[in-house]
Structure formats: structure tokens, C-alpha cells
Amino acid sequence: xxAPPALPETxxxxxxxxxxxxxxxxxxxxxxxxxVANYFYMxxxxxxxxxxxxxxxxxxxxxxxxxxxxxxxxxxxxxxxxTLVRNMNIVFTxxxxxxxxxxxxxxxxxxxxxxxxxxxxxxxxxxxxxxxVLWLPIAAALWLIFDPTxxxxxxxxxVFAVAIWGAYLIRTMFLSILGMITFWTTRVSAIFELAxxxxxxxxxxLVPLQLMPNWAENLAYALPFMWTFYFPIEALVGDWSNxxxxxxxxxxxxxxxxxxxxxxxxxxxxVRRYSAVGN
Amino acid sequence: xxxxxxxxxxxxxxxxxxxxxRANFFIQLLQSSVAVVTALVVLALVYSHTTELNGWSKSELxxxxxxxxxxxxxxxxxxxxxxxxxxEEVRDGKLDFALTKPEDSQVLASVREVRIWRSVDVVxxxxxxxxxxxxxxxxxxxxxxxxxxxxxxxGALMIYCFWLVIATLAFWIVNVWNIIELFDGLYQTGRWxxxxxxxxxRISVTFLVPIAFAITVPAQAVTSRLAWxxxxxxxxxxxxxxxxxxxxxxFGLRRYSGASA
Numbered sequence: 001x002x003a004p005p006a007l008p009e010t011x012x013x014x015x016x017x018x019x020x021x022x023x024x025x026x027x028x029x030x031x032x033x034x035x036v037a038n039y040f041y042m043x044x045x046x047x048x049x050x051x052x053x054x055x056x057x058x059x060x061x062x063x064x065x066x067x068x069x070x071x072x073x074x075x076x077x078x079x080x081x082x083t084l085v086r087n088m089n090i091v092f093t094x095x096x097x098x099x100x101x102x103x104x105x106x107x108x109x110x111x112x113x114x115x116x117x118x119x120x121x122x123x124x125x126x127x128x129x130x131x132x133v134l135w136l137p138i139a140a141a142l143w144l145i146f147d148p149t150x151x152x153x154x155x156x157x158x159v160f161a162v163a164i165w166g167a168y169l170i171r172t173m174f175l176s177i178l179g180m181i182t183f184w185t186t187r188v189s190a191i192f193e194l195a196x197x198x199x200x201x202x203x204x205x206l207v208p209l210q211l212m213p214n215w216a217e218n219l220a221y222a223l224p225f226m227w228t229f230y231f232p233i234e235a236l237v238g239d240w241s242n243x244x245x246x247x248x249x250x251x252x253x254x255x256x257x258x259x260x261x262x263x264x265x266x267x268x269x270x271v272r273r274y275s276a277v278g279n
Numbered sequence: 280x281x282x283x284x285x286x287x288x289x290x291x292x293x294x295x296x297x298x299x300x301r302a303n304f305f306i307q308l309l310q311s312s313v314a315v316v317t318a319l320v321v322l323a324l325v326y327s328h329t330t331e332l333n334g335w336s337k338s339e340l341x342x343x344x345x346x347x348x349x350x351x352x353x354x355x356x357x358x359x360x361x362x363x364x365x366x367e368e369v370r371d372g373k374l375d376f377a378l379t380k381p382e383d384s385q386v387l388a389s390v391r392e393v394r395i396w397r398s399v400d401v402v403x404x405x406x407x408x409x410x411x412x413x414x415x416x417x418x419x420x421x422x423x424x425x426x427x428x429x430x431x432x433x434g435a436l437m438i439y440c441f442w443l444v445i446a447t448l449a450f451w452i453v454n455v456w457n458i459i460e461l462f463d464g465l466y467q468t469g470r471w472x473x474x475x476x477x478x479x480x481r482i483s484v485t486f487l488v489p490i491a492f493a494i495t496v497p498a499q500a501v502t503s504r505l506a507w508x509x510x511x512x513x514x515x516x517x518x519x520x521x522x523x524x525x526x527x528x529x530f531g532l533r534r535y536s537g538a539s540a
Contacts, residue, residue, distance in 0.1 A: 040457035047464035050480070051471065058475045059329045067328050145477070187302065190309035197317045206321065211328065 019114065020122045027126025038134055046083060046138060052206065053079040053146065068211045073149030077237045078208055080142045081150075081160075085232045086205070087131045088164040091172040092120045094192045097179025102186055106274060117263065121172055128168065152236050159245045163232035166252035171228045173259035180263075183270040204230025224255045285382060286390040293393035300396075307396040311403045318344050318407070318470070333475045335502075340471070341411030343498040347469040349404025350435060350493055352397060354466075358439050360392035362446040366456075369449040375537050385528050389443070412501060419501055426510070427500040433517045434493030440517075440524040441489055447524075450531040462488065469494040492516065 031038060056075050060067040070078075100106050109116040152160070178195055182188050200206050202216065203225035209217045220226045231248045234240060240248070297303070322344060326337040335343070365388050368374040377387045412419050445462070449455050468476065468484050473491040476484070485491040492513050499505040 037454070037457050041460055044457075044461040044464035047467055051468055054475055054477070054480075055325060055332070055471060058333055059325070062329060062331075062333075187306055190306050190313070193310050193313045197313050200317065201320060207324065212324070213327070 016118070019118065020125070023119060023122035024126035024129070027123040028129050031127045031130040035130075035134065038130065042087065042131070042134060042138060045086065046142070049079040049082045049086070050142075056207065056211075068208075070208060070210065071149065073147065074237065075208075076146040077148035077150040078233055080139060080146065080148050081233045081236050082205070082229070083138065083142065084132070084135050085164060085167060085229055087135055088128055088168050088232075089171045089228055090131075091124050091168065091175055092179070094175055094179035094182070094188065094195075097176070098182045098186065098188055101182045101274065110271070110274075115264075115267075117176065117267070120176070121169070124172070125165075125168070150237060155242060155245065156236055156240075159249060160232060160236040162249060163235050163252060166249065166256060167228040167232050169256045170224055170252065170259060173256070173263045174224060174228075176263050177259070177266055180266050180270045183273045199225045199228075202226065203228060204233065208234075224259065227252050227255050282383070282386050282390075285386060289390045290393050293391075294395050297393075297395045303396045304399070307399045311399045314400075315348065315403050315407060318348065333472065335472055336416070338411050338414030338416075339498070339502045341414065342408055342501050343411075343472055343494065344470060345404050345406070345408025345411050346431070346494050346497050346501075347404070347466075348407055349401050350431070350438070350469075351466065352400025352402075352404055353435055354438060354442075355397040355400065356394050357390075357392070358442050360394050361389050362442045363459075364392050365446045366449040369446075369535065370453055372537055374535060378532075378535075384532065385443070385525065389439070408501075415502065420503070423500055423503055423505075426505060427497050430500045430505070430510070430513060431493075431497040433513050434489070434497055437489035437517050437520055438493050440520045443524050444527055447528050447531040450534040466490060472498065486516075489516070489520070 053075060056067060056070075057072045060070070060072045060075060065071055067075075106116065109119065112119075178192060181191060201212075202220040202223055204220070209220050209226060209230050212220065220230070227248070231252065235245055235248065319341075322337060322340060325332065326340075330336070332340060365374070368377070374388075377391070378384055380387060442462075445455060445458050448458070465484060465488050468480070469490045473481050473484055473495045481491070496505065496509060496513055499509070
């Protein structure tokens with residue numbers, strides 16, 4: 001069999017753009033069919049930030065209106081923006097990887113002349129569009145109930161709009177690397193849970209990082225997790241200077257590149273261990 | 280008596296089945312440890328900023344956490360697997376096999392599955408609970424403990440009723456999985472005493488989803504907070520819910536049309 005002639009660079013790039021747009025569009029129409037299911041899922045998820053918000057607001061109220069310098073209104077803003085960032089952060093899970101490897105579901109994807117990761121990134125990105133639309137009423141309801149203090153500058157809104165997609169990419173790569181452990185062993189749930197627990201504590205998902213002890217906050221700054229939760233939320237809610245905001249985006253870009261490189265590196269070794277099941 | 284014998288029989292069969300996969304015990308042990316450590320870190324973090332949360336000290340909240348983990352283990356060991364199997368069998372018609380047996384259909388549907396390794400969470404929760412109790416100022420009286428056990432049992436019964444009502448909905452709605460997702464989210468509210476929640480949420484997790492009765496009330500018993508009216512209300516609501524659940528189960532059963540016949 002002879003290899004097909006290589007495409008010139010420009011049309012290769014256009015082919016990828018085409019692929020992403022088409023896959024994103026089909027994902028949007030797919031997910032809009034399941035709007036009720038999507039809604040149940042999203043409402044169930046709101047419980048988590050509401051619990052955190054209530055706990056920390058209770059403490060803030062006990063201490064005369066603020067905890068660690070954060071007022072109740074700012075806490076409300078943090079956890080309401082949290083709900084959108086969390087939704088952006090939902091990507092193909094390690095458990096999904098476990099399933100697709102254990103059951104041999106990767107076979108068809110491997111036959112396509114495109115890296116399977118592109119399909120994950122493109123289809124979940126399309127789903128995000130649906131999620132953002134469905135999120136708006138939820139945000140409005142939370143806004144009325146919890147009365148947040150939110151007054152972003154235009155540049156903060158712009159950085160936020162970019163940062164949620166950076167968060168999406170970083171978390172996709174992180175969870176893909178985690179999921180690919182399944183190529184070596186199928187007993188992975190404990191490892192997944194451990195990683196998710198670390199992420200919960202060190203990402204700003206549980207609390208704004210200022211409320212953590214200093215050493216934990218410093219540790220968080222050295223890890224990728226905070227760029228997927230804390231940074232996008234703070235970009236909109238916090239009071240970062242322009243330089244800090246742009247520096248944050250640069251850090252996100254660096255982590256995206258590093259983790260994508262690592263993902264592709266692991267993939268090269270991992271896929272050799274794949275033994276399709278069934279035929 | 281017959282119900283207990285039936286439950287014991289299924290428990291033995293289910294255990295023997297699971298004992299084949301002993302490595303799963305260690306996986307579950309690791310997972311439970313991660314969950315417990317995370318819960319304790321969260322508590323430590325909260326209490327690094329305050330000495331009491333709405334009148335609850337750190338040890339008292341550890342009691343709440345312990346009960347929440349313990350009951351979560353009970354749910355995942357017995358209630359959830361049975362209800363998931365029930366929903367699946369309603370959909371594909373395999374419930375025929377249970378309904379044709381000469382036993383009470385509700386009992387049979389509720390005892391067929393057991394996942395013994397998940398009971399590691401029951402032990403983990405009990406340890407956290409005991410640790411919390413050991414830190415209580417003034418300790419815990421025998422009368423408090425005597426009240427705790429029946430309150431926990433009534434709470435577990437209410438959670439079972441809630442699940443069975445949801446599972447029974449499967450006779451009308453094919454896809455009830457999403458409601459399960461909702462429950463998982465709401466169950467996390469049990470980590471904290473319900474008194475901290477705003478009114479609408481407090482009422483929801485008390486009467487719509489009986490998490491407050493199942494976790495906060497037993498925790499109130501241990502921490503000598505429980506008032507007798509609450510005890511009465513818990514028993515009355517538990518009895519009413521159980522009666523409703525039983526009626527609803529038979530009502531739903533009439534809609535069942537068997538395997539693609």
C-alpha cells in the first residue's frame with residue numbers, strides 16, 4: 001500500500017479547521033436534542049458550589065461580613081462564575097478512557113486519518129456552546145438568590161472569555177493523560193479519585209485560593225490545576241492588574257502546550273499497548 | 280421473619296459472588312481513604328477560619344461527616360445497586376422473573392443485589408464518627424447513643440423510600456438516570472448541618488429528599504441537640520413515607536407490561 005500524497009501545509013490547516021467546525025456543529029445539534037437531560041445534569045451540579053457558598057457565607061457573616069478579606073457578595077460572585085467554569089471544565093473523563101480502552105472502542109477511531117484526540121476536543125467544544133446557552137437561566141436564578149458583587153472591567157470580561165477555553169484545553173489534556181493510564185492497567189479508579197481530590201483542593205474549585213494556608217497556595221501556583229478553575233474565575237471576579245491578567249493567559253498557554261506535548265508523547269507509547277477486543 | 284431470611288439468602292449469594300474479586304477490596308480501601316482524607320482536609324480548612332459553624336464545633340461537624348460517609352456506604356452497598364437493577368429490568372422486561380416468584384415483589388426488588396466491598400465506606404464513616412465523638416466536650420451519654428441508633432435506622436429507611444419512589448417512576452419514564460445524578464449532588468448537602476442552608480434548600484433536603492432526617496437528625500442525637508418533637512416528626516414522616524412508597528410501588532406495578540410481549 002502506498003501512502004497518500006502529503007497535503008500542502010495550507011490545505012492541511014484548512015482541513016483541520018473544517019473538521020473542527022463540522023464536528024462542533026454536529027455536537028451542537030446532538031446535544032440540543034437532549035436539552036432536558038443536559039438540564040438535569042447541570043442542575044445537579046449546582047448543588048456543589050451552593051454548598052461551598054453557603055458554608056463560607058455563614059463564616060463570613062459570623063465574622064462581621066468577610067472571611068480572609070473576601071466579602072459575602074464576592075463569595076457569591078466567585079461561586080456563580082464557578083458554575084460556568086465548571087461546566088467548561090467537563091471534558092472526556094478518565095472513566096470514558098477506561099471504557100473505550102477496556103471495551104476496544106478505540107478501534108474505529110484509530111482507523112481514521114486523524115488523531116482521535118481531535119474528535120474529543122472538537123465534540124466537547126461544540127457541547128460547550130449548548131452548555132453556555134443553557135447556563136444563562138441558571139446563572140440568572142443564582143444571581144437573584146445570592147446577590148453577588150460583580151463589577152468587571154471590559155478587559156476582565158475579554159480575558160475571561162479566552163481563559164475559559166484555555167481551562168477547557170488544559171483540563172482535556174490533564175484528564176486524557178490520566179485516562180491513558182488505562183492502557184497499562186484497568187484498575188485505575190483509585191488513581192483517578194486521588195488526582196481529582198488533589199485537583200479539588202489545589203485548583204480553587206473548593207475555595208478561593210486566598211483562603212488556603214500559604215504553603216498550599218504557593219503549591220497551587222506551581223501546578224496546572226489553578227489555571228483551570230481559579231484563574232478564569234478570578235479574571236472576572238477578582239482585582240487583577242492588566243499585566244497579571246495577560247501573564248495568566250500566557251501561563252495558560254504554556255500549560256496547554258506542555259500538557260498537549262506530554263499527551264502526544266504518552267500516546268505514542270500507550271497506543272502500542274492497545275489490543276482491540278472482540279475481533 | 281421471611282423477609283429477613285430472604286434478605287440473608289441474597290446477601291450470602293451476593294457476598295460469595297463478590298468474594299471472588301478480592302483485589303476490589305483494596306481498590307475500595309484506597310478510594311475510601313482518599314474520600315475520608317479529603318473530607319477531613321475540608322473540615323480543617325473551614326475550622327482554620329472559625330471556631331464554630333452556626334453553633335457546631337469541629338468535633339460535632341466530624342460527627343455529621345462520619346454519619347454522611349457511613350450512610351453513603353449503606354446506600355451504595357445495598358440501596359443503589361438494587362434500585363439500579365430494578366430500573367434496568369423495568370426497561371428491558373426482565374422484572375418478569377422477580378414478579379413471578381411467590382414472594383412480596385417489593386421485598387424481592389429491594390434485596391437482590393449487594394456490593395459488599397462498598398461497605399468499607401460504612402466502616403470508614405464509623406471511624407470518623409467515633410473520632411468526632413471522642414473529641415466532643417462532655418462526651419456522649421448512653422441515652423444519646425440509644426436515640427442515635429433508631430434515628431439512623433429511620434433515616435436510612437426514608438432514603439430507601441426515596442430511592443424506591445424514584446425507581447418506581449421508571450414504570451412511566453424510561454430515563455430516570457438523570458434524577459439519580461441529581462441525588463448524588465444533593466447528597467453532598469448532608470456534609471453540613473441543614474440549619475446553615477437558606478429556607479428553600481433546607482425544606483427541599485428535609486422533605487423532598489429526606490437527607491436532613493437521615494444525617495442531621497442522627498447527628499443531633501449524638502450531640503445532645505435533639506428535641507422530642509423532632510423525634511416524633513421523624514417517626515411520623517418515616518411511617519407516612521413508607522406507606523406512600525408501598526402504595527406507589529403497587530400503583531406503578533400495574534403499569535408494567537412485561538418483556539416486549
